[in-house]
Amino acid sequence: MHCPYCRNTDTRVLDSRVADDGGSIRRRRTCPADTGGCGKRFTTVEQMQLTVLKRSGATEPFARDKAISGVRKACKGRPVTEDQLAHLGQDVEDALRLSGAAEIPANEVGLAILGPLRELDEVAYLRFASVYRAFESADDFEDEIAILRAERQVPDSPAELTSAPSG
Ligand SMILES: [Zn+2]
Numbered sequence: 001m002h003c004p005y006c007r008n009t010d011t012r013v014l015d016s017r018v019a020d021d022g023g024s025i026r027r028r029r030t031c032p033a034d035t036g037g038c039g040k041r042f043t044t045v046e047q048m049q050l051t052v053l054k055r056s057g058a059t060e061p062f063a064r065d066k067a068i069s070g071v072r073k074a075c076k077g078r079p080v081t082e083d084q085l086a087h088l089g090q091d092v093e094d095a096l097r098l099s100g101a102a103e104i105p106a107n108e109v110g111l112a113i114l115g116p117l118r119e120l121d122e123v124a125y126l127r128f129a130s131v132y133r134a135f136e137s138a139d140d141f142e143d144e145i146a147i148l149r150a151e152r153q154v155p156d157s158p159a160e161l162t163s164a165p166s167g
Contacts, residue, residue, distance in 0.1 A: 001029065001044060003031035003037060003038060003040065003042070004042055005031065005038050005040045005042070006031060006037060006038040006040075008031050008035075008036065008037040008038065010031075010032070010035050010036070010037060011029045011030065011031050011032070011037065012029060012030050012032055013027050013028070013029055014027075014028045014029060014030050014041070015027070015028040016028075019045075021097075021098070023047065023048060023097050023098075023100075024045050024046060024047045024048070025045070025046045026043055026044070026045050026046075027043065027044045027045075027046065028041065028043055029041065029042055029043070029044060047097075048097070048102055049061060049062075049102070050062035050093070050096060050097065050102065050104060051102060051103045051104070052067075052103075052104055052105075052106055052109060053103050053104065053105045053106065054106050055106060055107075059103065062093070062096070062104070062109075064089040064090070064092070064093055065089070067089060067092055067093070067109055067113070068085055068088060068089045068092070068113070070110075070113075070128060070131065070132070071085065071088060071113060071117055071124070071128060072085060073127075074117070074124040074125075074127040074128040074131070075121060075124045078121050078123055078124050079121070080120060080121050080124060084120055088113070088116050088117065088120060091116045092109070092112045092113055092116065095112045096108070096109065096112055110132045113128065113132075114128070114129060114132070118148075122148055125148075126141065126144060126145070126148075129144060130144075
């Protein structure tokens with residue numbers, strides 16, 4: 001690991017700490033002035049490499065951009081910003097890391113996307129779900145929309161259950 005200030009390659013680890021969630025290690029490093037470095041300090045974070053197991057059986061390193069490329073397509077023409085997409089990518093990666101597994105089947109990456117995407121934009125969610133779950137007919141869309149509606153109409157308090165209008 002070279003020094004980010006002077007590019008000296010002879011840097012030293014001062015201290016290593018496991019981060020709170022246990023999924024990463026922080027190292028405090030120094031670029032020692034006594035061996036020709038600049039004397040500055042910096043921190044590195046070491047994380048487990050997430051691997052995606054594809055349906056073909058091949059594996060590839062998890063890449064946030066690639067993971068949300070399908071979401072990006074589904075959001076075309078929708079009021080979803082790049083910031084929100086980046087945030088969703090972060091949420092998905094966090095959720096996958098929290099699972100603690102190093103190798104994640106591709107369909108689980110898709111599953112991890114569905115929840116946060118539904119919060120973000122229901123139309124984009126339906127588009128993404130139609131591809132991901134291989135919707136075959138308009139009925140599949142109607143079923144999914146019915147679920148969305150039903151969950152949106154869940155009353156906030158029990159009182160609303162008994163005072164619902166009849167007509
Ligand atoms: Zn340096």
